[in-house]
Amino acid sequence: MAIKWKRKDLVGLKDLSKEEIELILETAKSFKEISERPVKKVPTLQGKTIVNLFFEPSTRTRSSFELAEKRLSADIMSFSGTSTSSIVKGETIKDMARNIEALKIDMIVVRHGASGMPHRLTQFVNAGVVNAGDGINEHPTQALLDMFTLKEKKGRIEGLKVTFIGDISHSRVARSNIWGLTKLGAHVTVCGPATMLPVEIAKMGVRVTNDLKEAISEADAITLLRIQLERQDEPLFPSLREYANTFQINKDTLKYAKPDVLIMHPGPINRNVELADDIADSDNSVILRQVTNGLATRMAVLYLISGGTER
Amino acid sequence: MAIKWKRKDLVGLKDLSKEEIELILETAKSFKEISERPVKKVPTLQGKTIVNLFFEPSTRTRSSFELAEKRLSADIMSFSGTSTSSIVKGETIKDMARNIEALKIDMIVVRHGASGMPHRLTQFVNAGVVNAGDGINEHPTQALLDMFTLKEKKGRIEGLKVTFIGDISHSRVARSNIWGLTKLGAHVTVCGPATMLPVEIAKMGVRVTNDLKEAISEADAITLLRIQLERQDEPLFPSLREYANTFQINKDTLKYAKPDVLIMHPGPINRNVELADDIADSDNSVILRQVTNGLATRMAVLYLISGGTER
Amino acid sequence: MAIKWKRKDLVGLKDLSKEEIELILETAKSFKEISERPVKKVPTLQGKTIVNLFFEPSTRTRSSFELAEKRLSADIMSFSGTSTSSIVKGETIKDMARNIEALKIDMIVVRHGASGMPHRLTQFVNAGVVNAGDGINEHPTQALLDMFTLKEKKGRIEGLKVTFIGDISHSRVARSNIWGLTKLGAHVTVCGPATMLPVEIAKMGVRVTNDLKEAISEADAITLLRIQLERQDEPLFPSLREYANTFQINKDTLKYAKPDVLIMHPGPINRNVELADDIADSDNSVILRQVTNGLATRMAVLYLISGGTER
Numbered sequence: 034m035a036i037k038w039k040r041k042d043l044v045g046l047k048d049l050s051k052e053e054i055e056l057i058l059e060t061a062k063s064f065k066e067i068s069e070r071p072v073k074k075v076p077t078l079q080g081k082t083i084v085n086l087f088f089e090p091s092t093r094t095r096s097s098f099e100l101a102e103k104r105l106s107a108d109i110m111s112f113s114g115t116s117t118s119s120i121v122k123g124e125t126i127k128d129m130a131r132n133i134e135a136l137k138i139d140m141i142v143v144r145h146g147a148s149g150m151p152h153r154l155t156q157f158v159n160a161g162v163v164n165a166g167d168g169i170n171e172h173p174t175q176a177l178l179d180m181f182t183l184k185e186k187k188g189r190i191e192g193l194k195v196t197f198i199g200d201i202s203h204s205r206v207a208r209s210n211i212w213g214l215t216k217l218g219a220h221v222t223v224c225g226p227a228t229m230l231p232v233e234i235a236k237m238g239v240r241v242t243n244d245l246k247e248a249i250s251e252a253d254a255i256t257l258l259r260i261q262l263e264r265q266d267e268p269l270f271p272s273l274r275e276y277a278n279t280f281q282i283n284k285d286t287l288k289y290a291k292p293d294v295l296i297m298h299p300g301p302i303n304r305n306v307e308l309a310d311d312i313a314d315s316d317n318s319v320i321l322r323q324v325t326n327g328l329a330t331r332m333a334v335l336y337l338i339s340g341g342t343e344r
Numbered sequence: 345m346a347i348k349w350k351r352k353d354l355v356g357l358k359d360l361s362k363e364e365i366e367l368i369l370e371t372a373k374s375f376k377e378i379s380e381r382p383v384k385k386v387p388t389l390q391g392k393t394i395v396n397l398f399f400e401p402s403t404r405t406r407s408s409f410e411l412a413e414k415r416l417s418a419d420i421m422s423f424s425g426t427s428t429s430s431i432v433k434g435e436t437i438k439d440m441a442r443n444i445e446a447l448k449i450d451m452i453v454v455r456h457g458a459s460g461m462p463h464r465l466t467q468f469v470n471a472g473v474v475n476a477g478d479g480i481n482e483h484p485t486q487a488l489l490d491m492f493t494l495k496e497k498k499g500r501i502e503g504l505k506v507t508f509i510g511d512i513s514h515s516r517v518a519r520s521n522i523w524g525l526t527k528l529g530a531h532v533t534v535c536g537p538a539t540m541l542p543v544e545i546a547k548m549g550v551r552v553t554n555d556l557k558e559a560i561s562e563a564d565a566i567t568l569l570r571i572q573l574e575r576q577d578e579p580l581f582p583s584l585r586e587y588a589n590t591f592q593i594n595k596d597t598l599k600y601a602k603p604d605v606l607i608m609h610p611g612p613i614n615r616n617v618e619l620a621d622d623i624a625d626s627d628n629s630v631i632l633r634q635v636t637n638g639l640a641t642r643m644a645v646l647y648l649i650s651g652g653t654e655r
Numbered sequence: 656m657a658i659k660w661k662r663k664d665l666v667g668l669k670d671l672s673k674e675e676i677e678l679i680l681e682t683a684k685s686f687k688e689i690s691e692r693p694v695k696k697v698p699t700l701q702g703k704t705i706v707n708l709f710f711e712p713s714t715r716t717r718s719s720f721e722l723a724e725k726r727l728s729a730d731i732m733s734f735s736g737t738s739t740s741s742i743v744k745g746e747t748i749k750d751m752a753r754n755i756e757a758l759k760i761d762m763i764v765v766r767h768g769a770s771g772m773p774h775r776l777t778q779f780v781n782a783g784v785v786n787a788g789d790g791i792n793e794h795p796t797q798a799l800l801d802m803f804t805l806k807e808k809k810g811r812i813e814g815l816k817v818t819f820i821g822d823i824s825h826s827r828v829a830r831s832n833i834w835g836l837t838k839l840g841a842h843v844t845v846c847g848p849a850t851m852l853p854v855e856i857a858k859m860g861v862r863v864t865n866d867l868k869e870a871i872s873e874a875d876a877i878t879l880l881r882i883q884l885e886r887q888d889e890p891l892f893p894s895l896r897e898y899a900n901t902f903q904i905n906k907d908t909l910k911y912a913k914p915d916v917l918i919m920h921p922g923p924i925n926r927n928v929e930l931a932d933d934i935a936d937s938d939n940s941v942i943l944r945q946v947t948n949g950l951a952t953r954m955a956v957l958y959l960i961s962g963g964t965e966r
């Protein structure tokens with residue numbers, strides 16, 4: 034690896050170079066082995082303090098980050114749900130940031146419903162900032178673990194054909210993956226109902242289609258996005274049943290894909306909505322491997338960020 | 345101690361042999377001393393990760409487990425109340441279990457309102473599973489700490505006469521104690537209103553009575569069960585006052601018992617319902633000793649389970 | 656330093672001698688440097704267990720204590736909000752205290768809405784008790800960090816003129832500061848609407864005024880108290896606007912003070928109510944320094960208390 038990591042924040046994959054992304058993936062490889070040991074712990078971040086600020090509820094991503102932090106021996110403080118709102122009661126993000134800074138925190142992992150909030154936070158603190166999902170903007174560690182899994186299973190990313198199916202408009206997972214995958218030379222296709230495909234998306238260098246068969250027939254990997262009814266302000270499709278009829282990956286629709294296609298999902302799965310039960314648990318599925326790789330990827334990101342100095 | 349511990353789960357005392365129970369009690373003895381030291385910590389489970397899943401609210405049992413885990417130097421993650429329900433929102437127990445497994449967790453401590461849930465969990469994960477209370481089935485670590493306390497105070501368990509008073513039908517504490525105590529040669533009596541005495545209980549090798557005097561006159565130890573009004577679907581007795589009139593242990597009713605009888609309670613006490621204030625705080629009471637011994641017993645269980653391989 | 660620390664509790668500054676307060680401030684100085692290191696952690700309290708009991712909601716004070724505990728390598732358990740109320744459901748403070756004691760806890764940090772509760776707790780436990788705020792009585796660690804900051808910036812406390820502005824009647828911050836500052840030879844002035852100035856306060860050896868100009872004209876430091884509308888049972892002033900018109904520190908009112916006056920606030924600030932934005936962020940403001948010093952002061956208190964034996 035020729036380059037050295039310099040950044041002290043990870044706000045999104047849009048900002049990273051191909052070489053920086055490759056360095057994270059390479060670093061994650063060496064961290065993956067730690068969680069296989071009997072003693073799953075290294076002293077890498079001993080005496081560092083990390084604050085986890087989850088303004089949006091999250092069990093999986095937060096657990097994954099916290100576990101990564103503990104296995105790196107960091108001291109951690111987590112705020113989520115109601116306790117996070119009390120943090121900001123009567124004070125601005127700027128005040129909150131400065132107060133955290135005054136406690137001599139080394140890194141902040143932040144999830145927020147507003148796109149761009151992690152970037153704003155970097156302007157107020159010297160602590161490193163890691164974006165754990167912001168609005169409909171980016172979810173960089175999810176995309177990195179997806180790419181890590183792709184590379185682990187397919188041996189490369191360059192030239193791979195990767196398809197995302199679902200609500201592309203509202204998906205920070207899709208957006209981060211598109212930034213990362215295209216930088217590394219993969220070909221991305223997005224597929225979903227017309228109402229869920231933003232107009233700008235074609236400008237990101239991806240193929241856009243609402244024909245499921247076309248979307249998956251040459252794919253090396255398919256990521257199903259979680260259909261989140263609760264996030265919709267207005268109904269984007271008549272019913273879950275209709276969505277499933279047209280876009281669900283199941284035994285019948287998977288026939289159009291290559292036999293060794295990887296089935297991916299950021300979780301939690303709506304079983305039998307976007308993905309049929311038997312396919313979720315089939316040999317094509319690498320969904321649980323993604324969970325395992327999430328740990329290694331986040332350990333790598335925290336390790337690199339902790340040594341970074343540049344914004 | 346002739347035998348070696350092999351199990352990787354502790355689901356209930358029904359499954360354990362006399363020798364396995366004795367091994368846990370013996371191991372707990374050596375762990376008890378740790379919490380008396382100025383430095384209350386050993387590196388036994390360093391680098392192991394334990395997840396505490398409390399689907400039923402619990403402060404005492406959860407605190408006891410968490411403290412045991414910390415004093416063994418494990419890394420821990422705890423989910424309870426609302427955060428636990430969000431874990432399983434939209435996913436099955438099986439999905440949850442597999443996701444935890446993918447995070448390379450070593451042990452899971454689980455409390456759940458459904459009897460048999462910890463056993464089901466063992467079918468989905470390689471991690472060790474410790475039952476912290478399941479429905480009306482078992483609460484094995486509570487029974488183990490009760491037996492540890494009995495042995496500590498009386499020098500033996502074989503031949504002791506132990507009486508349980510209260511809602512036997514709904515008591516996982518009583519059930520686990522009956523399994524354990526009878527295996528170790530104690531004589532168990534259960535006592536309560538007829539509506540609270542299940543028909544099957546006599547088949548477990550215990551004496552059943554609703555005469556308080558008869559139940560306690562020869563007892564070496566009396567365990568009062570917490571009367572849990574909130575758990576009853578239908579009223580099992582006309583009123584708390586009537587229950588207390590007939591079954592409360594107080595200065596008057598304790599006259600029927602031996603002078604050195606031990607008064608035990610799994611906590612929290614409904615003071616002056618099942619147990620009068622002055623008796624709870626008397627020299628006969630070993631209730632706070634039970635709390636202290638709970639720590640040592642759970643440290644022993646976690647230590648043994650962490651080295652087990654067989655299901 | 657001639658004296659040795661002997662106390663095992665810190666209930667309030669009313670109880671402490673001048674020498675004890677000076678010892679805490681001196682000890683805090685040596686702890687401040689730890690949070691500036693790359694490895695922000697010392698093994699001072701390794702193997703000690705601290706329970707944080709926050710019956711009143713708190714993010715800042717609790718975070719500060721928890722971080723201090725982690726940087727001293729203690730094992731910690733925290734209960735707050737709803738989980739704290741479940742602790743005491745159906746049991747008395749006395750029962751709760753004894754149960755905590757049975758778990759072999761070394762120290763308890765407690766915040767409670769009832770004045771005097773930490774003192775009561777000391778009567779039931781051998782563990783050290785640190786008051787993190789009780790009703791309208793005391794908040795000793797806040798006053799200690801305020802004094803630490805004063806001494807750090809002004810080189811001394813004796814002879815300083817310190818003014819508190821706001822709801823003095825309901826302020827445990829003001830009360831603890833008055834006890835501490837007067838013992839160390841500072842001159843304290845309190846200022847606020849007549850309805851917020853308790854009659855007894857003059858007996859504490861402070862100057863009382865409701866003339867802002869008079870209150871601040873000779874002050875070396877001004878502490879603005881948070882106006883807490885939610886705590887008032889009845890309205891003490893017609894409106895926030897009227898309060899701000901008369902007592903707000905802003906560019907105009909600060910003209911009456913000395914150029915090098917320190918602006919202090921226990922946080923969180925109601926920006927543009929008790930304190931104008933530009934002054935909060937000016938060079939006079941040491942508000943973020945107070946947050947940093949809170950960590951060092953609490954580390955010092957926990958360290959000293961952990962070695963104390965006398966009540």
